[in-house]
Amino acid sequence: MATTTITRTEPLVGKRIRRREDPRLITGTATYVEDIQIPGMHHACILRSPHAAARIRSITTQPALDMPGVVAVFTGADTQGIGPVPCGASLPGLRVPYHRILATDRVYFVGHAVAVVVATDKYIARDAIDLIEVDYEPLPAVADPEKAIAPGAPPVHPEWPDNVAFTFHQEGGDIDKAFAEADVVVKQRITSQRLIPTAMETRGVVAEWRPGEKSLTLRSSTQIPHLMRTLVAQMLSIPENRLRVITPEVGGGFGSKFNVYAEEALMGFIAMKIHKPVKWIESRRENFLCTIHGRGHVDYFELAAKRDGTMLGLKLKLIQDLGAYHQLLTPLIPTFSVLMMPGLYKFANIQADITGVFTNCVPTDAYRGAGRPEATHGIERMVDILAAELKMDPAEIRFKNFVQPDEFPYATPTGLSYDSGNYAAPLEKALAAVDYPHLLAEQAKAREAGKLMGIGISSYGEICAVGPSPAMPAGGWESATVKIEPTGKVTIMTGISPHGQGEETTFAQIAADELGVDIDDVLVIHGDTTVVQYGIGTFGSRGTAVGGSALYFALQDLKAKIKKFGAMLLDSDDILFANGQCICNKTGKSVTIAEVAGASYRAMKLPPDTEPGMVATRFWEPPNFTFPFGAHIVVTEVDKDTGDIAIKRYVAVDDIGKIINPLIVDGQIHGGVAQGLGQALWEQAVYDDNGQLITGELMDYALPRASRMPWIESSHTVTPSPVNPLGVKGVGEAGTIGCSPAVVNSVVNALQPFGIRHIDMPLTSEKIWKLVNAGGQA
Amino acid sequence: MKINGTYLVHLPQERAYALLQDPEILAKCMPGCDRLDKVAENEYEMKMKMAIASMSGLFDGRVKLADQQPPSSFRLLVEGKGKIGFLKGDGLLKIETGDETTNVIYEGDVQIGGTMAAVGQRLLDTTSKMMIKRFFDKFAEVTRDLKTPGPVPAQLQD
Amino acid sequence: MIAHIFEYSAPTDLKEALGQLASGGKPLAGGMSLIPIMKLRLAAPEHVVDLGRIVALNYIREEAGTLHAGAMTTHYQIESSPLVRSRCPLLAEAASHIGDVQVRNMGTIGGSAAHADPAADYPASLMALEVQFRLASSSGERTVSVEDFFVDTFATALQPGEIITEVIIPVEDPSAGVSYQKMVQPASGYAIVGVAARITKSGGKVTKARVGVTGLGPKAFRAKAAEKLLEGTEGTAADIAKAAAAVSEGVESNTDLHASANYRTQMARVYAGRALSVAVSRAT
Known part of the structure; x- marks a missing residue:
């Protein structure tokens, strides 16, 4: 046993550590599904409907089966014994169409799987697809949710001719009183277009x-x-x-x-x-x-306020384009929008009505932000519309209505309890970053010079760390197992399933700090149900907040056990565990974590009431969601001649609670903002009137490109969450949620001289050009 | 997608009306079509090979003539389906008389589906226009010597 | 995204390639259009003849007042060639706008011209530059002017079995000012409209104006009305505006999801104005 002096190593949590998963990703040595080769492996190719709605009169598979190399062809008739594609959501009165894995007598959207060919190689499988004859009787289709609920629309599912899958009503406070007492009510139809993830x-x-x-x-x-x-x-x-x-x-x-x-x-x-x-x-x-696609909202907002800018109440009529079926959480996504509709503002009265609508399109479901970007876009646009109506400064009206720092936990009229916050702080920081008074003066000058300069603010809030189990159909807890192997190496098995979020790095940081081991001695394993204990997965900005907390508690269990073994090995009750060593406070003698672990497995001697081995598993149930927030300010300039939008500045101040790895957080904010810009400026899944997806390739679906990204000035305020021991809130969706309203507010602000009040996304150049050149008529 | 346009043909109105519905003439003029096989009154089947640049596809097609108002208008419905998708055209052709020449005014709707719809939207307008232009150019060519009134083609006599 | 089965050959000798093309082979240049089309099964050639190994089709050289670029010269080679940049800067500028780096490393000038995509970048400049194409087939060679080459949407003067072997580009007057200005379609990177302008001035007057336009109509074209309006003027802002307004004369504008016909027409005028302004300012 060595005697050492303790030098406290610097914690890794909070450090910009490069992602440990990246080398394999960028050197082509990672293994994706496509990389898997198994001896004797066959290949499947799926025949899909070219029609949005059609009866299947017959399917002739024999010519495909006759092709050398084809092993089998299956159709809906062969797979009737398989259960439906699951919908995990339950809402009162929800109509759930039976979603077979292969269509039987009818197809409901372009791309609906009709038959599958299995062959000895993928080329044969693909060729054989062309040999299957399907006799379709095309039927009228409907692709637009508002048209789908209009009288006379073709029924997506004949059993429900009104195309309504569900309606959902929620109220909080006294909405009628709020509107009766209002000096001003602003109304706006706001859409959040379909997006392809x-x-x-x-x-x-x-x-x-x-x-x-x-x-x-x-x-x-x-x-x-x-x-x-x-x-x-x-x-x-x-x-x-x-x-x-x-x-x-x-x-x-x-x-x-x-x-x-x-x-x-x-x-x-x-x-x-x-x-x-x-x-x-x-x-x-x-x-x-x-x-699945994302978004697909048509929202009718009404915001009631006093003349001094005090907001009183918000009404929302939300039409959700569900597509032809419910995927796992399809109908639940708009309910997240309702939960988040008050944003960061403290009015107590809301009313929301959702109509979930079937269309002959691929289902919508969770896409980065899942219901919250729609809500944030709505409230942040409405606040700007109100500010314009009252001729108030958009920042001022926000400050006036924020929930205040001493009001947490804050009960919202939608039934949530906001965990912690200082909503003014990020907005103040962002305003300072752009030097707001100076920027306003610059804008006034630009306008005099005939330039269209816009300043757009969004103060967003979101629901993260999804979530307490009662809020989720399949549980909202998360699990972690930590094993210290006999040699002292640390293996973490997490129930989350990272796919770009970087937890192989952040979890190793947490474990390395807690156990005082080298980060290279920590391995994070995930995504194998035979190896890893049950877990829920990665979505809803929950990985670190929920999965990381489970890890934290498992680490605490292990630390307690380490100390027991250390006490036994050092023969002392006065033990300190630090920097990967148990140290006897009296003698200064120490044992390393590897020595402790080895002893725990050899188990020659055990501390009282202690089992051999060094493994701890925790299933952690969060008591609440977390609620990150922030402020984004976007400065734009609109080219009058072309309608092109140039983003001159992008300032993002995000409060995501404590930060484990600022480098990864930067990446999450950048990626989130990129997808927010995608929605605000370029992306739209367009179905024509017959239900054909005409943005069916990257030639027409405009993803954000690296070359079109603005410089993002990213910074933070830090308000720890009291919900979990790490104080983290979640960052995966923040950038996306904060972005789109800031961009649209900025462009609407730029076009204020033309009397423009609202523009629906995406803000294509042609749309803007028409507004500028046709005096407000889009 | 809505389409419309006007073409000038150097034929008298009645002649233009008749020839525009003559299956042999149609077969010659429709891009990628060799032959029309009559399946019912005013209804024909065909095999079409559509080729635009490097792209090509085989279609099983159907042509229908309807709402005939001699000599001034009729509807032309064209349908085709193949492995790369399907197309449907529904057009009203108005034949308006001049002296020696006739204006053919068309307006209609083109629908496409399948791979063509998903990847071809950028080119739908341009190529539709080009196909129609090819049709009328070919029509002008094959009817050049049929200007003078002659016997109505056998197919239209019954 | 798997093509139909096809035979593939990659001859190194032009004659051999032309022989294979004569018996029905489909020429493959950089593959930036043909390969995606094949993978989508919108094309199913039985035999693909890859021209990429024919070294004799990849060169840039200057001969007696003209630049000669082999058909298989990549966009990147054109963009970065000191010879092209000094003798024909417009072509280098146009090449630099095509697609992205990967596309420019693969795509070729001959392949792009032969495909005749109505929204491709090159044809605007090829029109403005009044280039000539050297064509070859197993039965011989011929030279075709760019105006005769581009016939219609995706349609060129190439006969079956015939390929472009060379693009012949007049060396630019050193005093000329040139510019290629493009409105980018945000998804594909193709031109919603692209305008190439060449201006020569003498004695304070525009003596020669050449304007090539892509993206606007069924094929790339020379905006001759605009050219005429500008020639003989001093090339003032007003002169340019007048010329730019005429750029769409006689053209039926394309329409698609990304730009209606009216917007495209307006943008052609805006971008013509921009290209002409830059070209005029660069002309000495």
Whole structure:
């Protein structure tokens, strides 16, 4: 036993540490689903409907089956025994169409899976698809949610001719009184267009059935391996413990892989039928047509206020384009919008009515922000519209209405309890960063010179660390196991499923600090249901706040156990654990964590009431959501001649609670802002009147490009969350949520001389040009 | 997508009206079409090979003539389906008389589906216009020697 | 995204390639259009003849007042060639606007011209530069002017089995001012409209104006009305505005999701104004 003096090493939490997962990602040595090769593996290709609505009169598969190399062709008739694609949401009166994994007698959207070919290679499988003849009887389709609920619209599901999947009403306070007492009411229709998540890696599944072991292994590009195991086992009617889901490297999800899709059960079914491994990799075309889309709102807002700018109440009529089916959480997403509709403001009266509408389109579901960007966009636009109406400064009206720092925890009229905040702080910081008074003077000068300069503010709040279990259909807790191996190496098994969020680094930072070990001695394992204890997954900015907290508590358990062993080994009760060593305060003698761990496994001697080994598992239930907030200020200049928008400055001040790794946080903010800009300026999934997705490729769907990104001046205020021991709030969606209203507010502000009050996204150059050149008529 | 336009044909109105509905003439003029096979009164099937630049696709097509108002207007419905998608055109052709020449005014709607719709929206307008232009250019060419009134083609006599 | 089965050959000799093309092969240049089209199964050539190994089609050289670029010269080679930059800066400028770095490293000037995409960048400059194309097939060679080359949307003067072997570009008058200005379609990077301008001045007057336009109509074209309006003037802002307003004369504008016909027309005028202003200011 060595005697050492203690030098306190600097904590890693809070340091800009490069992501430990990056070298393999950028050197092509990571393993994605497509990289998996299994001897005897077959390949599947799926035939999809070119019609948005049609009856299937017949399917002729024989010519495909006759093709050499084709092993099997399955249609809806063959897969009727498989359970439906799951919808995890339950709402009163929710109409849930039976979502078969392959269409049977009818197709409901372009891309609807109709048949699958299995062949010895992927080229044969694709060629054979062209040999299947489907006799369709095209039917009228409807792609626009407002048209879908208008009288006479074609029914998406004939059993529900009104196309309404559900309605949902929520009220808080006394909305009628608020509107009766108001001096001014501003109203606006605001849309949040359909977006295509477009993860860099499309979806993919490899299924392997071992008949001897009666076990099925699915390798899938997903955000939720454990939930997938439970749900796919149910779909396939196999015991859950004989299904293993492995999540290899996942190239982005943004919510689109927070789902269980038909293909996961379908590949399992095929592998079990043909007793061969089978691989399916989604093409980009399929990714656009068949993987969930996001947003799809038409919102009618009414905001009531006093003449001095005090907001009194907000009404929202929300029409949600659900698509043809419910995927995992489809109907729940707009309810998040309702929860978040008051934003950071303290009016006590709200009323919301959601109409969930079926359309002949691919389902919508969670996409970065999931309901919250829509809500934030709405309230932040309405605040600006009110400010313009009252001729007040947009910053001033926000300061006037913020929930105050001494009011936390703050009960919102939507039933939430905001955890902590100082909402004025980030806005003050952002205003200082742009030198607001100077900027206003500059704008006045620019306007005199005939230039269209805009200043846009958004003060956003969001719900993160999703969430307490009662708020989630399948639980909202998270799990962690920490093992100190006999040699002292630390293995973390987390129930979350990181796919770009960097927890292999941040969790290692937390563990290295808590245990006083080298970060390189910590390994973070995730995404294998046979190796890792049950977990919920990665979505809703929950990874660190919920999964990291479970880890934190497991580490505390281990530290207690380490101290017990240390006390035994050092034969003392007066033990300090620091820097990876147990030190006897009296003698100064110490044992390393490796020595302790080794002793715990050899178990020659055990401390009283202590089991051998050095493993701790915690399942942690968060008591509440966390509520990050922030302020984004965007300065734009509009080119009168072309309608082009130039972003001159982008200032983001985000309060996401405590920060584990500022480098990763920067990346999350940058990526979030990029996707926010995408929605604000470029992206839109466009279906034509017949339900054809005409932005079906990256040639027409305009993703943000690196070359079009502005410089983001990112900084923070730090208000720790009291909800979890780490004090973190979550950052994955903040940038996206804060961005779009700031951009639109800025451009509307630039066009103020033309009397413009609102512009729907995306702010395409042509749209802006028309407003500038046609005196306000879009 | 809505389409419309006007073409000048060097034929008298009645002649233009008749020839524009003559299946042999139509077969010659419709891009990628070799032959129309009659399946019902005023209804024909065809195989079309559409080729634009490097792109090409085979379509099983159907042509229908309807709402005939001799000699001034009729509707032309064209449908095609193939592995790269489907297309539907529904157009009203108005044949308006001049002296020696006739104006053919068309307006209608083009719908496409499948891969063509998803990747072709950028080119739909341009290529639709080009196809229609090719049709009328070819029409002008094949009817050059049919200017003088002659027997109405057999297909239209019954 | 898997193409139909096809035969592939990559001859190193031009004659051999022309022989293969004569028997129905489809020429593959940089593959920036053909490969995606094949993967979408919008094209299914039975035999693809890759011209990429024919060294004799990749060169840039100057001969008696003209630049000669082999058809397989990549956009990046054109963009970065000191010879092109000094002798024909407009072409280098246009090349630098095409797609992205990856596309410019693969795509070729011959492939782009032969594909004749109505929104491609090059054709505007090729029109303004009054280039000539050297074409070859197994039955011989011929030279075609750019005006005769671009026939319609995706349609050129190339006959089956015939390819571009060379682009012949007049060396620019050193005193000329040139510019290529482009409104970028945000998804694809193609031109919503692109305008290439060449201006020569003498004695304070515009003696020669050449304006090539892409993206606006069914094919790239020379805006001759605009050229005429500018020639003989002093090239003032007012002169330029007048000329720019005429850039769309006689053209039926394209319409799509990204730009209606009216907006495209207006943008053609705006970008013509910009290209002309820059070119006039650069002319000495």
